[in-house]
Amino acid sequence: MQRYLSLFIFLLVVLGGGLLIGYATLPGDWYASLNKPPFNPPNWVFGPVWSVLYICIAVAGWRTSRLRPGSGAMSAWVAQLALNFLWSPTFFGARMIGLALVVILLLFATIVLFIGRIWQSDRLSGWLFVPYAAWVAFATLLNASIFWLN
Secondary structure, eight states: OHHHHHHHHHHIIIIIHHHHHHHHTOOHHHHHHSOOOTTOOOGGGHHHHHHHHHHHHHHHHHHHHHHSTTSHHHHHHHHHHHHHHHHHIIIIISOOHHHHHHHHHHHHHHHHHHHHHHTTTOHHHHHHHHHHHHHHHHHHHHHHHHHHHO
């Protein structure tokens, strides 16, 4: 029972926190007015993608906290979540596209670091982060393109 409670807490913090930050920093008119590259997806894509990714992030964090608490992998997991939660307020809230680019580059690096640190001991957690790494790589390109175009 205790392990399912901890999984619920991870899901609540990650998915709930991500959704709350997303709703607090909706793109709005400012984002709509920006020049964007042709590969910019429609706004409705982001919510479902991030919801699935947040579930994967939470499960990987929960597994890591059980298998390798206090490890470098767990530290990387915490760092990536902090950077993840910082990006939207930086980009959409503060409208600091360049600083958001720095945040997302650091986020991508911590995702890769997490995968590297967890891979030998828990491949499932590593694999749960692979789609996340791919999406953040794409989001980094998108952030960089918007910075360049504006």
